[in-house]
Amino acid sequence: MENKTVIGFIGAGNMAYALIKGLISDGFNAKNINVSDSNQELLENRKSELGVSTYSDNVSLLKNSEIIVFAVKPQVLSKVCHELNNQANSSQLFVSIVAGIQSKDITRWLGGSFSLVRTMPNTPALFQSGVTGLYANELVTPDQKKSVNVLLSSVGECFWVNEENLLDAITAISGSGPAYFFLLMQSMKQAALALGLDEETADSLSIQTSLGASIMATHSGKDSKTLRAEVTSPNGTTQAAIETFQDQNFEGIVAAATRAAYDRARELSKELGNID
Ligand SMILES: NC(=O)c1ccc[n+]([C@@H]2O[C@H](COP(=O)([O-])OP(=O)(O)OC[C@H]3O[C@@H](n4cnc5c(N)ncnc54)[C@H](OP(=O)(O)O)[C@@H]3O)[C@@H](O)[C@H]2O)c1
Structure with a gap:
């Protein structure tokens, strides 16, 4: 321009x-x-x-x-x-x-x-x-x-x-997406508190881990699936956590949540456009 x-x-x-x-x-x-x-x-x-x-x-x-x-x-x-x-x-x-x-x-x-x-x-x-x-x-x-x-x-x-x-x-993924990450950060903070960490540390660990993961995903040249596999040692702590997420259908929950956002975006478009 x-x-x-x-x-x-x-x-x-x-x-x-x-x-x-x-x-x-x-x-x-x-x-x-x-x-x-x-x-x-x-x-x-x-x-x-x-x-x-x-x-x-x-x-x-x-x-x-x-x-x-x-x-x-x-x-x-x-x-x-x-x-x-x-x-x-x-x-x-x-x-x-x-x-x-x-x-x-x-x-x-x-x-x-x-x-x-x-x-x-x-x-x-x-x-x-x-x-x-x-x-x-x-x-x-x-x-x-x-x-x-x-x-x-x-x-x-x-x-x-x-x-x-x-x-x-796009609304369902990146438009509403920041809130999904905030929810994950909030859940990780609660989990950190339950494991005995103090509030300030719990906050910083969840935020900084999210930032660090985003920076790695942006700059490593590797896709998220590869990055996840690389930090998941066999029988290690990460594997224990990931298996628990998957046992609870984590991918299915994300798919259903983004679908709900998509359907709501379409409904809202119709409602807002009906005004004359
Ligand atoms: N904030 C975000 O992160 C974000 C992200 C994606 C998309 N958006 C979209 O961006 C748009 C703006 O969001 P925003 O957060 O910037 O909203 P905002 O801070 O509320 O700004 C809107 C401004 O428009 C003024 N306004 C109201 N009626 C007007 C009129 N007839 N003529 C001129 N100005 C008028 C409002 O004044 P009053 O306060 O006096 O009413 C307010 O100052 C929204 O449609 C939202 O969907 C926002």
Whole structure:
């Protein structure tokens, strides 16, 4: 994306803040970033901290931006789009980071055919360590895709899918995924306490072990199955634990849990898209 492309964020909350900070730390000019939000105090804070331009109404932001990023909660997206109805032009690109709302519903609410990229980031994006799934509708040009890739890469890794419904699978794996790891950390902490370790040590061991395992999986060049086999000596402690996990159907539980998240993502998409 050219540094002079003007990006407008509708919604200046947590995710917009992470993306704007990521862009600026990647060298993007804050003067070319516009932000609007219903919370005036938040807008003032963003302006003074980040040096971005602020707008108190979304239509003015739209008129002054080439790429418009929807960064509001799902429940308010329909209202925001209706406000912009018939105000956009066909050269503008819309990007939605809003969970669950399909591209056809967003363009319908905007009142026409527009270039739109729908994305599914995850919470570690707030610490520039996210993973984002992206889907572009048929009007998005290769250059526009590159721009969106630059935008979302500022908070982590990007993976494009060719079918929009695969975003529901991404939601079930990486969107909800941080909570699965938090649950495992929480369970390991409880187990550590039960084995006699103190609270601070129990916390640090579970967090640091999770971080260390992620770093090994990222940098060793080996897949998780190989890494697990390598740390599992025959008749050793790890084998005793892994066999217990598998006796309790650990893989089956993970499959059922991610399937439930996937089914719920599809239901939510329908419910949220039914608003007119
Ligand atoms: N946080 C995450 O980790 C994460 C991960 C993946 C996807 N997402 C998606 O990202 C989106 C934003 O999440 P977030 O955590 O950044 O939410 P957030 O912190 O609540 O930010 C949303 C902002 O939009 C403002 N707003 C409400 N109505 C508005 C309107 N009509 N026009 C302009 N601004 C308006 C809100 O103001 P008020 O507070 O005054 O209502 C708030 O400041 C959500 O749709 C979520 O699904 C978030």
